[in-house]
Amino acid sequence: MTLHPSSLALALVVALAAGDATAAASPPAATPPAAAHLGQGVGVVRAIDLPGGSVTLQHGPIAALGWPGMTMPFKVKSATALKALKVGQTVAFTVQDADAGPLILVIRAR
Ligand SMILES: [Cu+2]
Numbered sequence: 001m002t003l004h005p006s007s008l009a010l011a012l013v014v015a016l017a018a019g020d021a022t023a024a025a026s027p028p029a030a031t032p033p034a035a036a037h038l039g040q041g042v043g044v045v046r047a048i049d050l051p052g053g054s055v056t057l058q059h060g061p062i063a064a065l066g067w068p069g070m071t072m073p074f075k076v077k078s079a080t081a082l083k084a085l086k087v088g089q090t091v092a093f094t095v096q097d098a099d100a101g102p103l104i105l106v107i108r109a110r
Contacts (some may be wrong), residue, residue: 037097039064042110045089046071048082055085055104057093074106085109087109 017033037071058071076082085091085107093107 002108037065038105039067039095039097040092041095042092045085045087045091047073048085048087049073050079050082053079053082055082055107057091059093062095065095072102074102074104076107078107081107 009041041057041062042058043057045055046058047056049055054073054075056071056073058069058070059067061067074093081104089109091107092110094105096103096105
């Protein structure tokens with residue numbers, strides 16, 4: 001539920017490309033990894049799980065991560081931000097696509 005097929009496909013393509021480039025022994029790109037895994041999204045709150053620390057969002061496409069629009073649960077870093085949300089609310093959010101799954105760093109009504 002936390003894996004985005006499109007992200008996995010992209011990662012595979014990148015891995016294959018990197019493998020081909022290994023013989024050239026060129027240094028890796030200087031792009032900070034954290035910046036490459038952050039995206040901005042807009043969505044509607046469909047469910048809130050306070051004990052679980054997560055929110056289910058119906059979100060639009062997130063171009064920076066290559067994600068299509070979908071409805072899915074997200075872990076939210078701040079319990080305070082999570083408690084301020086309401087089902088049906090339209091929100092803007094910043095999500096980090098980490099190894100452990102997507103994590104919302106910032107979320108607020110818009
Ligand atoms: Cu999603």
